[in-house]
């Protein structure tokens with residue numbers, strides 16, 4: 565059996581929102597060196613080092629909760645598994661993959677294909693400014709609602725979503741409170757991922773209204 569000592573890692577940068585692919589080999593860990601793979605925007609990085617016990621610790625910046633997660637991968641899993649899934653333990657989201665080139669690429673491709681299929685099914689292709697961002701924004705709003713982190717200051721958690729081309733209006737069904745989640749760019753997505761909860765307020769923020 566030929567062991568491939570060159571692997572691919574992939575993660576989504578919490579700062580610029582892009583999916584990063586970085587390859588590395590076993591030789592980059594020689595002499596206790598720390599593996600450091602910067603995002604193209606240079607604001608986030610995956611670091612990894614070899615442990616005393618022969619395993620590896622990866623530090624993965626997390627787009628889901630904003631923290632950096634320390635993940636231990638055994639020597640065997642790192643070099644022999646076809647793919648290692650890295651999860652955010654706070655949100656239970658897959659945030660990175662480490663493994664063979666083909667497996668990691670396929671994983672991302674199939675995720676993107678799922679989104680493409682959904683877009684076609686919804687027939688919204690021409691409506692949204694950025695359909696991928698819109699779907700991720702909806703996903704995140706849904707997650708917050710499921711966690712009970714989306715509510716109105718009137719006490720109601722019964723909200724309705726109205727999809728506009730570049731934003732989602734989140735409105736309370738009980739009163740007139742509402743807010744907007746923007747879906748224009750990766751930056752909007754990153755801002756939303758920073759939110760631990762959304763509270764709808766009746767008082768309208770003047771500055772926000774002018775921006776709209």
Ligand SMILES: [Zn+2]
Nearest residue numbers: 577580603605
């Ligand atoms: Zn970045």
Ligand SMILES: [Zn+2]
Nearest residue numbers: 626628629652
């Ligand atoms: Zn996390």
Ligand SMILES: [Zn+2]
Nearest residue numbers: 716718736739
């Ligand atoms: Zn309300």
